[in-house]
Amino acid sequence: MQSELIALLTPDLRGGGVERIRVTLAREFCNLGFNVEFVLAQARGELLAEARKDFPVVDLACDRLRSVPIALRSYLRIRQPTVLCSAMWPLTAIAPFAASNTGTRVIISEHGILSAQYRDWGNAHRVGLRGSTATGYRLAHARVGVSAGVVRDMAKLSGMPENQFRVINNPIPPSATPTADEFEKASAFWSVPKGGRIITVGTLKKVKNHELLLRAFSMMRTVGTELLILGYGELRSELQQLSHQLGIADRVVFAGFHPNPTAFYQTADLFVLSSNFEGFGNVIVEALASGTPVVSTDCPAGPAEILEGGRWGRLTPVGDAVALAAAMDASLSEEHDFDALQNRANDFLPTIAAKHYLDAFGLS
Template identity: 50%
Template structure:
């Protein structure tokens, strides 16, 4: 296990250990970086405890936090290294994300015997994400959660839909899961770091952001765009990277859209893209939350989304702040895109909705849950 300069904790410097597989360029990893910046501002210490020190977001770890590399290949090997870290660093809170690492963290924390509060958080509907893994995997999923999540001090879900799904899997009542939406509205934080530039010749464009994987269903978005390409003077840009890139490129070529649909790759900071987009589209089959919808709303960008479980309907308040269409319906998606490109909702209304998901606001919600309200001093949450 390697780490940066080690500072022993004191009674005056409470420490949060954020346990993640790595710092790949996903939404869950980004949100923990954003939360950490707020916690550091409030005077807390933050450790990022990673199974492996790797990922596109490593260079965005906020100054003042530490990276602890457990140097293990997978969650099965993480129990003892994580327990040793907890015993040595003695964090006040261990916040673990992404099953099954959540369960490993619970047992490591309990075995360490240091009194750390163990908090688990999940960012997707696990029953959907692992639906094709078979009966044995489902049994492991349910049984590990039924035991491990009961031993956690707190359980966080990023949407009501995720909370209901976790409750069904674990047998723990939904009321024992705390729903805290993702801190997807970054405010001034969104202007920090490297801003990925938009090509000068991009022209007016529709934007989508997400990894190139099946659940995001970018193929559906490309099909929908093909239906309206001759009716609108806009291009389509899909930001991201992943294993499905060759497949998406073939679909773009087959539809003759090489001059209208572009895949610029992974972008460290997408704020300038949002600011210049005419429309944002989410085409996913399912989402735990849907950070990108909030990111678009924060810039006043109109939104079209599939009505997938479970975040979009909650974020858009049943269609009040953006259009919802059935999952997998290219025709409905195309029509909604066309309608929204010809409709101009008030950007300030969209921005006010996004403010409900501000980083500073959500960071304090996490603190209240992680430490327990009675453990948070007025000065800590009042700034």
């Protein structure tokens, strides 16, 4: 067993994509022989119990962000981890300050397009975002973005050259093979036969632009289609109302959240992502891993990189319902190399990401 300790810093362990990625990476680091522990601003969240089964979890018990630097510095002095890997601004700006002169290497990683996420927060917040990244990023030993688009945004915000950052794509573990019961339950949601089944997976919030998807779906020419929407969110009732207004309510299924959507991907004929922006696009890789063809909006980051500019799926302009409908029709009418799609998904296996991170840590 290696003596090096890798500490993973996040605000908490709620059930989001970033938090799930950290748990995945922790397991890979452990498999490669390293000690790992989670450091949380607050020990809470849906994934907390899962993390505690396998790893130590340190609770900084900070109700406010301004309390984090002192608590984190105290932790670093006591535990002296070899590496502190911090995710999610503002922790990515705070961690390098707190770790100054402690002997711990700090690697920061961003998982979203910060300038887009905080676009509507006002000038004061924008100044704080730029100032904190400009200083905090420079103090870090290494800087990671989960896609080239995220790296471009990080560089622009901080005023640093792009070559001071590295791209490490999100680790997407192989999905557990659905049981016969799971497959049967997923199949029961569909009321049309194979050939016209369209699925999307994601939280029902503005950035995912399910409104665009519904409008595009209403414009499709393919006969016998149905749209299955997996996910919860604040816009559910609004989207249900829109589906009635568009006259497609009888062909749109709001299926709610399912922790393992693999059976749904496998019973579908097409996966569609209609987001305004993405940091990466985990669901695209999940769909490819199931051999499900993909149509996606060409977001500033993520989808075009995963699909290699359209090699592994169709890309349409953000916000263009007509183009999205046409791409969905075209994809359903085409033949696809399902094995090739699954092989592309293998480029994002956790072992690959973990080794890239270890290189950034200086532990490879």
